Amino acid sequence: MPLFEWEEVKIMVDEDGFMENPEEWNERVALALASTEDISELTEDHWKIINYLRDYFKQYGIAPMIRKLCKETGYSLKQIYELFPSGPAKGACKVAGLAKPTGCV
């Protein structure tokens, strides 16, 4: 698995840049991962989504349904794409340190 380095952050990521060890995530890691996603800074809106994803992931061990993410954070899918250009799964989940989604999703 490749090593990804950004400033002082050093993490292992998979071929698509998702964290291999999600438990190593912290806010600096989020900034590092955001830099790979064409996101120049993490605003309050970004953090609301990231925090929701983190909380859900902690509780259930996987990423939430996209529909649920929208409904419970109040952001439309379009707004999520504006904040995370690769979208909720490939963009937001990556920055939030979740593992890459699996199965026919």
Place this chain on the structure above:
Amino acid sequence: MSSKKIDIKVTDISKGQGILVPIEPVDEIKLPPPYDKLEELPGFKKLTQQALDKYDGYVDGVIAVGVPKPQNEEEEQKLVESFLSGLMKLFSNENNWTFLQPLVLSMEHCAKCQTCNHDCPVYEASGEEEIYRPTYRAEILRRLYFKYVKPGSPLLKKFQYGDIELNWTLISRLVELSYRCTLCRRCAQSCPIGVDNGLITHELRKLFSQEMGIAPKELHEKGTVQQLEVGSSTGMNALVVKDNIEFIDEDMSEKVGFKVETKWDVEGADVLLIHNAGEILSWPENPGAFAILCELAGIKWTLSSEAVGYDGVNYGLFYDDVQLARIVVKHAEIAKKLGVKKIVMGECGHESKVLGIIGERIIGGDVHTENALTFMENIINSGKLNLNPDRNYFPVTLHDPCNLVRIMGVVEPQRRILRKIAPKFREMHPHGVRNYCCGGGSGFAVMSGNNFADWRMHFSGKMKFKQILDAFADEDLNSNSPKYVCAPCSNCKGQIRDILDFYGAKEKSGIYYGGLVELIINAVDDLKEPFIDFDMM
């Protein structure tokens, strides 16, 4: 630019160390405007140095599987021996009684007429790249079969069937090459003799997985292994799936104005519905629409909350008979335990094939299986739904999932439904059993590591995109008024989503995609609001 000028022979697979044929996207399949400029498309991601250092199997500069490099010569030798032992097993009755006969027939009787070549969408999209010729990969196994398995004088066999050098270079490249075919079996259908190159590819994958432990992690580790351990290839355990379905039920109830409530583990139900669990996470309208359909039709139905029972996928079909058997047995046990009358498979091609063809025999007794398409047609024929086709007054075309249509022969039910509920339905060409694969078949839709996603777009999926555009040729492709690609299969939907994203076809031409059950519910005249909401898609 095409690289087809490189003259490649079957024996070259064992030679050299680098990439056998570095491929690039070519313009062999012409797309209509505004999609006719290859140079405007995202390019092909080159492999990183890290990937090159880590993996073997350079056949075309693409990595789908990621074959680990052996650490030393001794390890390499062991891998070659294990391949040989797997090769013997493929051709022995006690180890491969299920597929031995068609495999041997496919080895012995290919007349090299090459009729199959132009039925392969990958070969076509690549500008007739030799390594993607359906018979290229097959010929490698054929020569190995004659050299190592078939009895006879070595010298005579070499003269009669051609030689090949077996080494790690060949094996590692053959692993990758066995993941450049979607197992759509269009080539098998066109063979005048009945040689099945799809089966040959499948048997190769089996050898690599069952004997050598080499398989794409999306199919094995994160696929069948996770499904058997956690309950679903998506990683959903029972708690999560129940929570998600409750959310979908609430969403649907709000939408339709009456209570939609999924029931779990109902003993003796008429129908145990098993969705591809990916639907629940990525396309919740699909299981939602099924729930509405069953409610409206007054069917006594249930979902299972037992591990594996709420996920119909069985990636074992694509690469490993043992994993396939483990999952299908689990599905059968769950249905028997609940004592349901039948299992209905959700809109998922490979699930339908596994349970409908293989599972039905394992389950036996009073439990039967039915695919979603005939199930839905019977409900429509029962007259229990009040349908108004004008509610679907937008252009609709139909994708034929290979497993359901070419392999199982379920061709007409979905068309009869569409003729009733979609006034602007039009066919793709060719269609039915002559359809083209979406390009995501055999598990490809869920594989996107390294640069394999690019390959799916430029090679395996290009013919399908052309078919979609051609089906809407009488519409304005520069207008984003909605056009609907109906794809009644989760795997195909994943691939079609990726293709439409890749070409920006939703923004440019208003091309949306979804299943069949959503169109049926959208035609139900009693609902206040349309079920399909293009703004949410």
